[in-house]
Amino acid sequence: MSIRTRFAPSPTGFLHVGGARTALFNWLYARKFGGKLILRIEDTDEKRNTEEAHAVIYQGLSWLGIDWDEGPDKGGDYGPYRQSERNEIYTKHFEKLKADGHLYEDGGAFRFRSPRKTVQVEDLVCGKIAFDMSNPATHPDMTIRRPDGSWIFHFVNVVDDIEMKMTHVIRGEDHLSNTPKHIELYQALGAEPPKFAHIPLILNKEGKKLSKRDGGSSITHFIDGGYVPEAVANYLCLLGWSPKDNREELSVAEILELFDLSGINRRNAIFDLDKCFWLNGQHILHMDPARFVELAKPYIDQAEVLYGTTEALAPVLALAQPKIKHLSDLPAWVSFFFTEDFPVDPEASEKVLQKEGAKGRIEALSAALNALSDWNHAALETTLKATATALGVKAGELVHPARVAVSGRSVGPGLYEMLELLGKERVLARLARAAAQAA
RNA sequence: GGCGCGUUCGUCUAGGGGUUAGGACACAGCCCUCUCAAGGCUGGUGCACGGGUUCAAAUCCCGUACGCGCUGCCA
Numbered sequence: 001m002s003i004r005t006r007f008a009p010s011p012t013g014f015l016h017v018g019g020a021r022t023a024l025f026n027w028l029y030a031r032k033f034g035g036k037l038i039l040r041i042e043d044t045d046e047k048r049n050t051e052e053a054h055a056v057i058y059q060g061l062s063w064l065g066i067d068w069d070e071g072p073d074k075g076g077d078y079g080p081y082r083q084s085e086r087n088e089i090y091t092k093h094f095e096k097l098k099a100d101g102h103l104y105e106d107g108g109a110f111r112f113r114s115p116r117k118t119v120q121v122e123d124l125v126c127g128k129i130a131f132d133m134s135n136p137a138t139h140p141d142m143t144i145r146r147p148d149g150s151w152i153f154h155f156v157n158v159v160d161d162i163e164m165k166m167t168h169v170i171r172g173e174d175h176l177s178n179t180p181k182h183i184e185l186y187q188a189l190g191a192e193p194p195k196f197a198h199i200p201l202i203l204n205k206e207g208k209k210l211s212k213r214d215g216g217s218s219i220t221h222f223i224d225g226g227y228v229p230e231a232v233a234n235y236l237c238l239l240g241w242s243p244k245d246n247r248e249e250l251s252v253a254e255i256l257e258l259f260d261l262s263g264i265n266r267r268n269a270i271f272d273l274d275k276c277f278w279l280n281g282q283h284i285l286h287m288d289p290a291r292f293v294e295l296a297k298p299y300i301d302q303a304e305v306l307y308g309t310t311e312a313l314a315p316v317l318a319l320a321q322p323k324i325k326h327l328s329d330l331p332a333w334v335s336f337f338f339t340e341d342f343p344v345d346p347e348a349s350e351k352v353l354q355k356e357g358a359k360g361r362i363e364a365l366s367a368a369l370n371a372l373s374d375w376n377h378a379a380l381e382t383t384l385k386a387t388a389t390a391l392g393v394k395a396g397e398l399v400h401p402a403r404v405a406v407s408g409r410s411v412g413p414g415l416y417e418m419l420e421l422l423g424k425e426r427v428l429a430r431l432a433r434a435a436a437q438a439a
Numbered sequence: 440g441g442c443g444c445g446u447u448c449g450u451c452u453a454g455g456g457g458u459u460a461g462g463a464c465a466c467a468g469c470c471c472u473c474u475c476a477a478g479g480c481u482g483g484u485g486c487a488c489g490g491g492u493u494c495a496a497a498u499c500c501c502g503u504a505c506g507c508g509c510u511g512c513c514a
Contacts, residue, residue: 010514042514109512126444138441138510146512153514177443177509200445200507207506235451238463242452246462265445265452268507272450275464285477323476384473399473411475 003035005168007061007068008157010042011053015060015219017271018172018202018210021236025199026170027066028237028259038164039071041082044151049084060219064233065252070164078164083156090151093159093189094144102188108147112155112185114139119180124197124261126173131180142181154178158185161194170197170261173268174209197261200240201268216273226328227276228295231283235276239269249282281325289314292321296330303331307338315421319413336407337422340429344408349437352400352410359438362405364391365398366431375424377416384416405434 007023009015030037041057043049058073070076080086094110097103103110114133121129133139144155161169176198186193204214211217222232234250242265243250243258250258284292293310296317300307307313313334320333336342352358368387372379384402388395403415406427412418419427 008514012514044514107512111512121443129443131443135441140510143512148512150512152512157514172508173444174508175514180443198444203507205450209507238451240451244453246453248451248463267445267452269452270450272464275451278464281476323474325476381473396473403474409474413475415473 001167003030003033003167004038004165005030005035005170006038006040006161006164006166007066008040008042008160008171009057011049011057013050013053013056014212015056016210016212017217017219017236020060020064020219021202021239022170022172022199023061023066024064024233024236025197025241025259025261025264026168027068028256029168029170029261030069032256032259035167036069037066038076038078038166039068039074039081040160040164041072041084042153042157043082043084044153044156056220060223063219063223063229064236065229083151083160086156086160089163090156090159093162094155097144097188100188103144104141106143109143110145111141111143112188114141114181114184115187119183121176121179121183121196123176123179124168124195125264126176126198126266129176133180133184139181154181155185158182158189162186162189162191166194168195168197168261170199173198173201173266197264199264200266202239203268203270205270207270210271214271216271216276222276226299226326226330227280228283228287228327230287231280232276234283235279239271240264240267249279249286277325284324284327285322287321289318289321293317296320296327299327299330300334303335305331305335305338307334312338319417319421323413332409333412336409340426342408344404345410348404348408348410352404353434353438355401356439358401359435361391361393361398362401362431362435362438365402366428366435369419369424369431370428372424375420377414377420380416380419401434401438402431406430 005026007019007026009019009023027037029035039061041054054072061068068074070078070081072081094103097112098110102113104113114136116134116136119131119133121131123129142152142154144152146152179196179198183193202210204210204217215221219232230252233252234255237250237255237259238248241259241263243254244263293314297310297313300313307316316334316337317330320330324330324333365384365387368383369380372383384398385395388398391397399415400410402419403412404410406418406422
């Protein structure tokens with residue numbers, strides 16, 4: 001039987017990193033073993049059920065590179081894929097349970113009568129666990145329908161997993177204790193329970209369940225914050241799973257190759273934003289330049305940098321790619337390439353341009369560069385160093401003023417590469433302008 | 440309270456009877472260097488505790504503590 005996994009979020013208007021990681025593991029498992037991933041929206045609580053809330057889920061998953069085979073937006077053979085549209089199906093199963101004597105009424109609500117036996121859970125991550133359900137005081141009969149006719153999570157979740165032919169339920173460990181109840185429901189409905197895999201939870205720095213208030217708990221934070229999706233997906237996979245060979249930076253293809261449920265550990269993990277940040281820099285450093293351009297463009301566009309064509313932008317980005325850790329840092333690294341009206345960092349200007357003798361050194365460098373016919377970074381370096389020697393100063397005494405003169409900043413790409421790309425004319429003009437203001 | 444799961448550097452993890460307990464992030468120092476990164480080198484901190492089993496336990500068993508989860512007419 002072909003594998004079917006699912007991600008079943010509630011449309012809260014917020015895609016939690018824990019949920020995203022659950023989705024990722026379901027996706028990896030389905031893709032690795034040629035199965036299908038189903039997206040089901042658990043929107044029985046109508047109050048927070050909005051189109052925007054659905055969009056947040058679709059966008060967050062897509063951004064991470066997760067695609068699904070069936071879902072509200074895709075259709076499929078087992079729809080509808082929103083619980084709010086599945087009332088008839090729930091009613092059908094409810095009537096069956098009722099007819100078979102599994103239900104009883106309690107204050108207008110309906111409860112499921114537990115068989116009161118020991119339930120064995122065979123979890124692919126946690127192993128075999130026996131739950132003694134015999135004591136009603138500790139395991140009360142669960143409610144499955146409220147007096148107003150609305151449904152309770154446990155019931156609709158199980159009905160949907162049966163109807164949608166799920167073979168594997170991969171979900172957060174917070175559901176492990178609910179699993180025996182779910183198995184009782186499967187059995188009462190005459191269905192074979194799926195395989196379960198409960199994955200450890202993601203905690204905040206205080207060791208508590210990651211909540212909305214915690215920085216970085218929403219995928220939106222990463223989308224808006226200049227992260228690259230492959231790095232975030234990589235990091236999320238490293239929480240509770242590892243390739244076991246000391247590698248940290250992994251492509252999705254590599255993870256797909258190594259991933260299996262049996263490799264997931266049972267220990268809750270604290271989310272470490274620092275490490276995610278580091279991994280982001282590693283992915284940027286090593287990614288294909290074309291991919292970098294693709295990811296960088298929206299940030300450049302948003303900053304309204306008038307770069308003209310992609311062909312003009314690409315070489316500039318190539319200088320920034322090995323140095324930055326966040327895509328949102330990009331505008332400051334590229335904007336001065338495309339305008340003469342770039343901002344000048346007052347602190348850098350004060351420290352470098354106003355330094356004793358800066359004017360003379362800039363003018364000397366300018367003269368030397370003016371005489372240079374072969375404008376490439378190697379020749380630029382040779383010329384600058386020769387000029388420094390002639391002046392009897394360290395190369396840095398020319399490098400720093402030149403950097404501030406052409407970019408307005410004290411940090412940036414390698415100077416010689418930057419000068420080469422800027423071109424002789426612009427470099428000389430900017431040096432002249434800086435010399436006029438220097439001490 | 441009851442039930443379930445867990446506990447290896449601050450954090451993420453590898454190791455699952457014999458290891459100088461490995462890697463990564465972060466931190467500190469050094470090297471490289473035009474800035475910032477990257478890279479290289481070095482350093483410190485860790486098997487929760489107590490009992491067993493065993494020639495030998497981080498590793499297996501029991502207990503304790505602590506953490507997390509569930510215990511809803513939330514999902």
